[in-house]
Amino acid sequence: MTLANRHIALVEDDEIMGGSIAQRLELEGAHVIWMKTKTVALGAIRTPHKKFDAVVCDIKLPDGTGEDLYMALCDHSVPPPFLFVTGHGGVDQAVRLIHAGAADYLTKPFNMDQFLARLSGMITANQSEIGNSPFGVSPQAIDLHATLTRAASNDRPVYIKGNRGTGKGLAARTIHKLSNRESGPFQSVDLSRLTASDQANILFDDTAERPALTRATEDGTLYISMISHATDTVQNLLQEWLLSEPTTRLICGFTPDLNSSETDGGVRLDLLQRLRAVDIFIPPLASRPDDILWLMRRFYDGFNARREKKLKGLSVRCEEAAVSYAWPGNGRELRSKMERAVSQAQGEVLFPLDLFPDAQDDTAVPRALSDVRDGAERAAILAALEQTDQHILEAAKLLSISRTTLWEKMKKLGIKSEH
Numbered sequence: 001m002t003l004a005n006r007h008i009a010l011v012e013d014d015e016i017m018g019g020s021i022a023q024r025l026e027l028e029g030a031h032v033i034w035m036k037t038k039t040v041a042l043g044a045i046r047t048p049h050k051k052f053d054a055v056v057c058d059i060k061l062p063d064g065t066g067e068d069l070y071m072a073l074c075d076h077s078v079p080p081p082f083l084f085v086t087g088h089g090g091v092d093q094a095v096r097l098i099h100a101g102a103a104d105y106l107t108k109p110f111n112m113d114q115f116l117a118r119l120s121g122m123i124t125a126n127q128s129e130i131g132n133s134p135f136g137v138s139p140q141a142i143d144l145h146a147t148l149t150r151a152a153s154n155d156r157p158v159y160i161k162g163n164r165g166t167g168k169g170l171a172a173r174t175i176h177k178l179s180n181r182e183s184g185p186f187q188s189v190d191l192s193r194l195t196a197s198d199q200a201n202i203l204f205d206d207t208a209e210r211p212a213l214t215r216a217t218e219d220g221t222l223y224i225s226m227i228s229h230a231t232d233t234v235q236n237l238l239q240e241w242l243l244s245e246p247t248t249r250l251i252c253g254f255t256p257d258l259n260s261s262e263t264d265g266g267v268r269l270d271l272l273q274r275l276r277a278v279d280i281f282i283p284p285l286a287s288r289p290d291d292i293l294w295l296m297r298r299f300y301d302g303f304n305a306r307r308e309k310k311l312k313g314l315s316v317r318c319e320e321a322a323v324s325y326a327w328p329g330n331g332r333e334l335r336s337k338m339e340r341a342v343s344q345a346q347g348e349v350l351f352p353l354d355l356f357p358d359a360q361d362d363t364a365v366p367r368a369l370s371d372v373r374d375g376a377e378r379a380a381i382l383a384a385l386e387q388t389d390q391h392i393l394e395a396a397k398l399l400s401i402s403r404t405t406l407w408e409k410m411k412k413l414g415i416k417s418e419h
């Protein structure tokens with residue numbers, strides 16, 4: 001892969017070193033933004049004009065270290081891959097960063113060809129990771145996948161928060177699959193479906209017929225969804241179990257109750273702190289329109305393959321309707337609506353009514369805000385006209401607008417005065 005047209009951030013305070021790296025990258029066709037301090041780099045990488053494909057960073061900077069820079073970026077998002085360049089004194093720090101998922105490092109002085117090969121290899125690896133996100137193609141989905149990949153590289157408890165159907169279970173399975181526990185067991189349990197005594201029994205009590213889930217998942221992963229439903233007893237047992245440093249990797253899913261002000265349900269603070277060693281949030285599907293379309297096409301392909309008489313595609317109107325719908329049930333709702341739509345569609349392509357059959361009465365398919373506003377205004381004007389026996393001045397007073405404004409609105413909305 002070449003570096004042509006790649007956007008590279010270079011963070012290096014040494015004029016000679018920085019100059020030669022920048023010059024060589026530009027010769028390769030890359031666009032380089034050269035920064036000499038941590039503070040300037042932090043702002044530029046956090047809110048870039050165009051997303052950086054990679055960051056080449058010195059470990060020692062005049063106002064801090066490359067590690068500080070990388071860690072500060074991690075607090076808010078998944079940074080682009082970093083290639084650290086360091087003198088011998090910085091090797092320990094660089095190795096520590098690579099364990100944290102930072103990417104790669106080279107010690108100075110280095111051979112320029114080796115530097116270019118490492119940099120382009122790192123960018124390619126990052127791109128293929130991007131292509132593999134099971135959550136979609138939006139920047140949020142790509143960040144999420146990078147976060148899951150990073151979580152898979154250690155054994156700390158993971159806490160996944162997201163509204164119902166956003167794919168917390170899918171995220172837990174992805175972490176398991178990407179980790180070195182892949183060949184070990186993966187088990188999930190939904191606490192909201194269990195009675196208080198079953199919760200404790202299933203998680204902690206071995207019987208002759210069945211080992212407790214905490215034991216059955218040794219060297220593997222245990223995913224507990226709906227953790228906010230854990231009883232006090234189970235919370236105590238979980239706390240004790242975690243203190244015993246089990247070989248099971250624990251992942252918990254939390255679904256906020258949209259009708260409650262409690263942010264983390266009933267989980268005790270000390271346990272919560274332990275469970276949230278790695279904190280992951282899955283944004284709602286409606287905030288990721290690119291992923292709505294991407295998922296829709298994936299489900300379409302899958303369900304269409306099951307049809308005897310294949311459909312010829314998705315209509316643009318159907319895609320538009322999907323993007324403007326709120327998807328309160330997120331990916332789960334999209335999946336079930338697509339399954340029904342594709343299996344029952346009568347036409348050659350999928351139309352909005354296949355996806356939203358309840359929209360016959362014009363309520364389920366969301367409309368543009370301007371249409372909603374026009375409809376409401378129309379209804380209010382017609383009511384005022386009726387109430388005032390079609391008297392424009394009286395109707396305008398009722399609506400608290402001037403006569404001219406009412407005339408203009410009536411003209412725009414196609415309402416004819418009966419006088």
Ligand SMILES: Nc1ncnc2c1ncn2[C@@H]1O[C@H](COP(=O)(O)OP(=O)(O)OP(=O)(O)O)[C@@H](O)[C@H]1O
Pocket residue numbers: 134135136162163164165166167168169170171225253255295330331332333335
């Ligand atoms: N990005 C996605 N790709 C594929 N399937 C998805 C995706 N998001 C959600 N789904 C589908 O939605 C359903 C729900 O997913 P999952 O159980 O992982 O969600 P959840 O967030 O754990 O849900 P809940 O909180 O309601 O238990 C699954 O059938 C899954 O196939």
